[in-house]
Amino acid sequence: MDANYTAIIVPIVVALVAASPGILALWRQAKVDEKNQPQLDINEGIQASKDASEVIKQYSEEMRQIRKELRDTNAEIAILRGKVAEQDVLISEWKIGISRLIAQLISLGHNPVWEPKTRPLKAEGE
DSSP: OHHHHHHHHHHHHHHHHHHHHHHHHHHHHHHHHHHHHHHHHHHHHHHHHHHHHHHHHHHHHHHHHHHHHHHHHHHHHHHHHHHHHHHHHHHHHHHHHHHHHHHHHHHTTOOOSOOOOOOOOOOTTO
């Protein structure tokens, strides 16, 4: 039994001795990974903060551009409203002038070749 015991124990001891550098290396790497894990978490947090900052910067730039476009559009609308108001005044003057010219033709005994149709006034926004 002594020879069988030696035949079994010696290969096991040799295998343990041969595997010990690998086992030791794995154990040391596990310890290094444990130490580095907080640093990795910090680095991930810093990167996430940088990414969020960049997104906020882009969003702020887009908002600045949209506000500028809105101001420009509002200014253009104000100009167009002024032009429409001027045209409304001009059209009113022309309507009065046309009515007077038609009345003048009729008072001179002539029949006008054209008269505007009377139309009901439309409410604002129609």
